[in-house]
Amino acid sequence: MNTVIILLITFPLVFLLSLLFEGIDRKVHARMQKRIGPPIIQPFYDFVKLFNKERIIPMTASSRIFTTVPIIAAAASILGASIPVASLIAGSNVGGDLIIILYLLTISPIMVMIGGSSSGNPYGAVGFSRKMTMLIAYEVPMLICILSVSVNYTSLAYYDIVLTQVKIGSLLALARPSMAAAAAAFVLCMPAYTETVPFDMSEAKTEIVHGSLVEYGGPYLGLVKLAKSASNFALSFLAVSLFFYTPALLERYFSPELGGAMLLCLVTTLIFMVFTMTVPRTIFARLKIGQAFKFYWLVPLTLSIISVALSILGL
Amino acid sequence: MKIAARSRIKSPWLFHLNTGSCAGCDIEIVATLTPRYDVERLGCILVGSPRHADVLLVTGPVTRQMLPRFIRVYEQVPEPKVVVAVGVCAISGSPFVGSQMIEGPPDKIVPVDVYVAGCPPRPEAIVNGIVTALKKKFG
Numbered sequence: 001m002n003t004v005i006i007l008l009i010t011f012p013l014v015f016l017l018s019l020l021f022e023g024i025d026r027k028v029h030a031r032m033q034k035r036i037g038p039p040i041i042q043p044f045y046d047f048v049k050l051f052n053k054e055r056i057i058p059m060t061a062s063s064r065i066f067t068t069v070p071i072i073a074a075a076a077s078i079l080g081a082s083i084p085v086a087s088l089i090a091g092s093n094v095g096g097d098l099i100i101i102l103y104l105l106t107i108s109p110i111m112v113m114i115g116g117s118s119s120g121n122p123y124g125a126v127g128f129s130r131k132m133t134m135l136i137a138y139e140v141p142m143l144i145c146i147l148s149v150s151v152n153y154t155s156l157a158y159y160d161i162v163l164t165q166v167k168i169g170s171l172l173a174l175a176r177p178s179m180a181a182a183a184a185a186f187v188l189c190m191p192a193y194t195e196t197v198p199f200d201m202s203e204a205k206t207e208i209v210h211g212s213l214v215e216y217g218g219p220y221l222g223l224v225k226l227a228k229s230a231s232n233f234a235l236s237f238l239a240v241s242l243f244f245y246t247p248a249l250l251e252r253y254f255s256p257e258l259g260g261a262m263l264l265c266l267v268t269t270l271i272f273m274v275f276t277m278t279v280p281r282t283i284f285a286r287l288k289i290g291q292a293f294k295f296y297w298l299v300p301l302t303l304s305i306i307s308v309a310l311s312i313l314g315l
Numbered sequence: 316m317k318i319a320a321r322s323r324i325k326s327p328w329l330f331h332l333n334t335g336s337c338a339g340c341d342i343e344i345v346a347t348l349t350p351r352y353d354v355e356r357l358g359c360i361l362v363g364s365p366r367h368a369d370v371l372l373v374t375g376p377v378t379r380q381m382l383p384r385f386i387r388v389y390e391q392v393p394e395p396k397v398v399v400a401v402g403v404c405a406i407s408g409s410p411f412v413g414s415q416m417i418e419g420p421p422d423k424i425v426p427v428d429v430y431v432a433g434c435p436p437r438p439e440a441i442v443n444g445i446v447t448a449l450k451k452k453f454g
Binding site for chain 1: 323325326350358367369393394
């Protein structure tokens with residue numbers, strides 16, 4: 001019962017944090033280009049504005065799928081972000097393990113893909129096929145990373161792995177060579193998962209007019225954008241708490257309070273997000289879909305397989 | 316309602332429609348989006364689909380071929396929307412006045428909120444036009 005209440009209060013928290021993080025991301029992106037940039041609360045303005053716009057459903061769309069899909073996407077990614085946050089707040093495993101979190105986070109791109117293809121727009125179909133290709137490219141190394149972690153610590157429970165780091169007093173990424181490889185592969189998968197610029201072929205604005213999002217407008221677009229920023233936040237938070245749980249380093253000197261550990265984890269998440277999403281999106285240009293696919297099956301997949309091999313050897 | 320009006324002023328997403336202009340005004344619109352003028356500080360983003368847009372930037376006199384497309388794009392922009400006519404061609408049809416190929420200027424076809432004069436107008440003028448249109452409509 002207690003965990004349910006914690007999960008419920010985490011929903012609005014995740015909503016606010018993910019939009020705030022998106023605002024900071026846009027601000028840092030602007031400052032790196034020597035611009036002033038939008039105010040940090042810009043995503044809130046966008047969200048409120050989109051919710052106060054007209055709802056248009058295109059004639060060619062199958063309207064029921066088109067309208068329900070954004071709601072499922074937003075709900076799934078907020079829930080996926082809430083489970084890790086709530087687990088850290090509650091100090092125990094809340095409602096599911098790593099597999100469930102990863103599935104919830106995968107639902108949102110799949111739902112957006114289905115929405116795009118149900119809109120009846122050819123650009124939506126192109127977005128669908130590109131997103132599908134990217135999903136195959138990054139999902140395999142990512143799942144193998146999680147597999148490697150679970151082989152190493154014989155647990156799939158999220159909070160157990162966080163506790164392991166506290167117990168050994170070090171970050172998981174620095175603990176063993178196998179975990180370092182897993183963390184590297186996970187970090188490399190993040191820009192593709194969040195569809196930031198080097199890997200944003202499925203939503204390329206100048207090329208295929210936002211791909212799957214092309215026919216969405218008003219509240220539906222708002223929900224899709226919310227789903228996207230919530231899953232960005234969720235993924236950064238997951239990566240930080242799994243591989244770079246910084247409060248574990250301080251455990252040796254003093255035991256951080258619950259609020260302090262949470263705050264430190266969020267700050268690390270923010271720094272991590274800037275380095276894995278904002279920096280690549282500022283300094284790189286968009287790749288072709290074939291190049292991205294080749295990269296993912298060469299580098300992160302190899303790293304993750306090395307990681308599994310090392311974990312089986314016990315390194 | 317106050318929050319909604321404020322959000323609309325703070326996040327105008329632009330869609331740019333060329334209805335037969337010489338691309339001079341279009342290049343100035345692109346210049347407006349560069350880091351030097353930085354319209355993102357006002358919350359503006361250039362979007363690729365009219366369904367995402369709030370502000371329709373129209374350049375050029377409306378040619379006969381463009382007329383049905385122009386009406387269609389206008390109707391695809393969800394309400395509430397703002398139309399800004401950029402450049403002299405979009406105000407009066409300028410050098411094309413009296414041509415049999417011209418169905419415009421745009422305000423004969425759709426309601427236009429703000430006219431930005433110039434051939435082409437400077438980026439500052441375009442930014443001013445967008446801000447004025449938002450104030451007029453939602454302020």
